[in-house]
Amino acid sequence: xxxxxxxxxxxxxxxxxxxxxxxxxxxxxxxxxxxxxxxxxxxxxxxxxxxxxxxxxxxxxxxxxxxxxxxxxxxxxxxxxxxxxxxxxxxxxxxxxxxxxxxxxxxxxxxxxxxxx
Amino acid sequence: xxxxxxxxxxxxxxxxxxxxxxxxxxxxxxxxxxxxxxxxxxxxxxxxxxxxxxxxxxxxxxxxxxxxxxxxxxxxxxxxxxxxxxxxxxxxxxxxxxxxxxxxxxxxxxxxxx
Numbered sequence: 664x665x666x667x668x669x670x671x672x673x674x675x676x677x678x679x680x681x682x683x684x685x686x687x688x689x690x691x692x693x694x695x696x697x698x699x700x701x702x703x704x705x706x707x708x709x710x711x712x713x714x715x716x717x718x719x720x721x722x723x724x725x726x727x728x729x730x731x732x733x734x735x736x737x738x739x740x741x742x743x744x745x746x747x748x749x750x751x752x753x754x755x756x757x758x759x760x761x762x763x764x765x766x767x768x769x770x771x772x773x774x775x776x777x778x779x780x
Numbered sequence: 781x782x783x784x785x786x787x788x789x790x791x792x793x794x795x796x797x798x799x800x801x802x803x804x805x806x807x808x809x810x811x812x813x814x815x816x817x818x819x820x821x822x823x824x825x826x827x828x829x830x831x832x833x834x835x836x837x838x839x840x841x842x843x844x845x846x847x848x849x850x851x852x853x854x855x856x857x858x859x860x861x862x863x864x865x866x867x868x869x870x871x872x873x874x875x876x877x878x879x880x881x882x883x884x885x886x887x888x889x890x891x892x893x894x
Contacts, residue, residue, distance in 0.1 A: 766828035766877030
């Protein structure tokens with residue numbers, strides 16, 4: 664079975680400093696991995712996705728993530744945090760059951776990013 | 781292109797009632813998935829529909845059901861509401877629900893059960 668674990672439930676950074684949100688995955692096959700962001704009282708917005716092409720994936724708003732198979736990790740980074748980055752971030756893996764396309768996403772528990780002025 | 785829309789955005793119901801939520805996917809998308817989001821359980825998969833057929837179902841009781849219409853719009857129904865059903869219900873659409881496809885989420889319907 665596929666799963667993701669977000670290693671921090673809450674991360675606090677100062678504006679202008681780097682952001683690191685950590686995610687480890689477990690998968691019996693080559694996974695499709697995503698990072699989504701949810702601002703308060705909003706739906707989920709895709710930041711970036713990995714689908715076995717380049718291991719370094721660039722997303723929107725300056726975010727990027729690196730797929731490391733040896734470490735089973737897919738950490739999200741941004742060089743310089745902005746106040747508008749304060750939100751909840753979800754690491755997500757596509758479920759895979761045999762040969763079926765299940766249309767099912769498995770979510771991590773989320774990391775709340777706080778950005779201090 | 782218009783995004784995924786969900787109606788209503790907010791609902792208040794009492795225990796024992798039933799509720800129907802609606803989701804209109806992005807034009808051209810035929811796969812619609814539903815998720816429940818609660819503070820305690822996080823985001824959990826309810827079910828996925830493609831071409832009017834339920835292809836996958838999560839671990840929810842039979843009180844939770846859904847359907848999809850020929851225009852790909854989807855509804856989910858919860859019967860005999862319980863307090864624990866209070867949650868944000870999100871739907872997502874994609875072209876065909878493939879593993880590598882991006883799922884686009886709507887703003888959600890916030891359900892409060894009293």
